[in-house]
Amino acid sequence: MAVLHNRVSQEELKKKLMEESEPRTTISFYQYFFIEDPKQFRDDLYRSLTNLKVFGRIYVASEGINAQISVPSSDFEALKELLYRIDALNGIRLNIAVDDDGKSFWVLKIKVREKIVADGIDDPSFDMRNKGRYVNAEEFNRLTDDPETVVIDMRNHYEFEVGHFDTAIEVPSDTFREQLPMAAEMMQDNKDKNIIMYCTGGIRCEKASAYMLHQGFKNVFHLEGGIINYANKVKEQGLDNKFRGKNFVFDNRLGERISDEIISTCHQCGEPADTHTNCRNEGCHLLFIQCEKCAAKYSGCCSTECHDTIQLPEEVQLEMRRGIDKGRNVFNKSRSRIKPLLNKKG
Template structure:
């Protein structure tokens, strides 16, 4: 597994998962939590009988040590493992959780460790989804697909992955839909979704290996069929081509990702609500924001909301990055001294 070089000022982010029989390793939860906390690593690792799933961040040295530790403790060989970087720590704390599933579908008959669809490498994805006989399916939730998706993809409009089963029952037919290609953020949901379709009689099921993140890392922007930004479940909020941090921010009222257009909506209020949740009762969010503003006016730090302060820091960095990009675009181009 290759390591991604990052500058000393950046945080290295590792996303990994593997479906396998991990039932004998669940007792190691305390050791894994202690290992991460001792090295300043933050994020979430989920352990279940069906496998391991995690996204964590820390210094390059700490993340490299964790990968080595996992390889000694768990059979990570063959796991999906991706590295990226973040300008600021994208997680607030470290959590190691034991759950029934590493990605919840509530279909116990589905076992991705035994059978999944056909993997398609990022560099081969464009050719597959360009075919007219292929049904292209986004297996993520509605708010993720709204931020960005592949050209021509079907959005199932699910609010949780569990609803994917109902979408399949209502909209797909193995006799009609002979070839189904699907994608998700990092590949994990597609592993389970493809296994589910196979169990329902679909014969040709394909999924993007490494997910959208691998595609954005691998495929040049000028050749890309990806539109928008890719939502990620940390304080970066979104990434774009080359896995650079995107411009999306989170609504602190409903936790939906927001584009620049969303933030320009009359119903948007920073730290409180957006157009999606403006009509919902948000007294807690409003009071929290009021206290933050009071503390700011007094020159004090609002101690009750580290998450909001962390998000605000990231937002300011994104604003500065956008401004720098705009200034660079307006700057006159030097002719190198030639008239």
Template sequence: MHKVAAFYQFLPLPDAAGMVEPYRAFCARLDLRGTMLIAPEGINGTLAGPPAAIDEFAAALQDGRVVAPAFTRLELKFSTAETAHFDRLKIRLKREIITFGQDECDPLRQVGTYVSAQDWNALITDPEVVVVDTRNDFEVSMGRFQGAVNPGLTSFSEFADFVEQRLSNRQKTKIAMYCTGGIRCEKASSYMLAKGFSEIYHLRGGILRYLEDIPEAESLWQGDCFVFDRRVALGHGLVAHPEAIVPGVPVDKT
């Protein structure tokens, strides 16, 4: 049995380049596989390995034992897999930990209002709220929350165009957005606030946290949640559905 850690945190990292090799060596020693992105704005990744090794890695991120700083507000989710679903380890220096490409977007300065999984249903069933899925179109095709708007994206960097073309006249409307693990909503909400939207809410921990915390009988989620590895899709309780293949979509085996 392998343990999987999906994690991110926005935090200023003046020496992001200097963190790459220490984390590469540490993860290699633990025999972890997957991808970790390091940028001046923070970290983002999904790693898998023996349960004890993943636990040690998560603890090291949060206490700064590998290299400062400590990621004390890490958004971290665990799941399990029967087999290893990454082939190798990649620790990479990037300009952004999730590519958006808009200077107005700064999650280190402002983001929308976080909504817990437990409070999410009440928010999205409010008739005054517009629910927006910030993921790519093929991801939405596998599953979404009831009534959510699909922006029809082929990449997250197109979200700014969607806002301009379809939401620019709704700056006073309550907007609730969600994504796989929460990171895309950090950037999307920051961008929308910078553009004058006043009430932006987003699901803390994303779909994965919701599927983990909310019983299926109470859930408003329909379908599966696509993930970019050999698990392919996750359902309630983060149960893997590897048979849920989406034609034409590459799976990251790392």
């Protein structure tokens, strides 16, 4: 019987990935559809994707599938054929990464979840089939030229910080479940306007558009394929690019460049920067923005304390971080829990 999960160490898997000579293509896709037996669907998919040497992170739930993966480029068509053989995924849009080095993932993880996007919605009358209308890149540009159009970014604070559409409104939160009611409240005075919602690849803004319609809004749209598909279509069709900066992605790259502008700053020195990194101190692992100078100065750490910590023997570090729950350790200038970061600068 085939093993349905990975048994190799992360370090060894990363090493094997770096040694690969064949290029990989990074892809994301999602689909809302009913899955009667998510566990069986998950196991069957794991077997099939393992045979194609697919790496990545996939969530499966009764409401559908959400995937970010990489595949050897020579097997891209085989992957497409495999997915298209699943009735609900036949013809599904595969978002190909914009700025891709092929080193986005080094292991395949497929998890069964209650939902593919944690939304906090418990109203049984909510129906994902009643969703906003897709707009493609050309339609998005045309609609956003109209001052009566409101553009809402349905991503987290740390995603918005490094890149967003030039007229976009941020919903200031780090969780999608918090953003949904906040977005509806923020838009109460704009119910007669066109409202376009967008996110990284489309999965969050599609659900957000359905939520807004559920809340009584009428003219609700969502950007087809999100930022990734928009950026690809802008290049293909020679359209004006209205996205500024970098698109944060949830893989080893932590970002793909959409425009040359750097709209954010280093969280340590304040100089222009938009490179996300995780603090090298495993007892911290804070996600934050760091410029090259500060990366060299602090050896990839978020503070002098963390820099000093990684100089200690490994057994001492292990004891120091024993029992620590890092949780969602993300730099957010509006959150008091991370203010010590700014006080740690040496």
